[in-house]
Amino acid sequence: AQKVTQAQTEISVVEKEDVTLDCVYETRDTTYYLFWYKQPPSGELVFLIRRNSFDEQNEISGRYSWNFQKSTSSFNFTITASQVVDSAVYFCALSPLGQGAQKLVFGQGTRLTINP
């Protein structure tokens, strides 16, 4: 069975602080995808990143960076110099890699509040 755990239910920081959101996963699949989605207060789900299991290079996109470590089954997300607009619920998700339907398994989500 697949499982994604986001142990941090809520995080609150002051603007310009760096913040890391943790994601730990369990899967028996040898190949898989990991995702991060953002859900701002308006409610929509915004795709942030997809990482496949055979690519452990870290990724940076502006103030966002992702650290994928297969050895610890973790895919953590760091926001550098946080801004109020980063306030949202962030979800980590997992799916098998391959043909067919892409059945995502989500973590519980982490609510991030950036205070001015």
Place this chain on the structure above:
Amino acid sequence: DAGITQSPRHKVTETGTPVTLRCHQTENHRYMYWYRQDPGHGLRLIHYSYGVKDTDKGEVSDGYSVSRSKTEDFLLTLESATSSQTSVYFCAISERTASTDTQYFGPGTRLTVL
């Protein structure tokens, strides 16, 4: 923008009544999904479709049925709504090409069952 719309966006209904939620896409994606979002659970897969008239169950399918008679429409039906089905429902499509393999979500439907 994956061209996904959901209707209605909000609905309040009473226990025991049937409810149908519609998901419409404009880009001919083969795979479509229904998820529900509840506090403490993230999103959970209800049903999915891999083509016209081809559907299968997800993790939390009890009390729900789906239909897909056209590529662009995926309907979720609660035959007899219960209070435990109060939730936010998201439809999604998979964009699976050589360069991308990602799921995109519609705006969601907030359903309240009284």
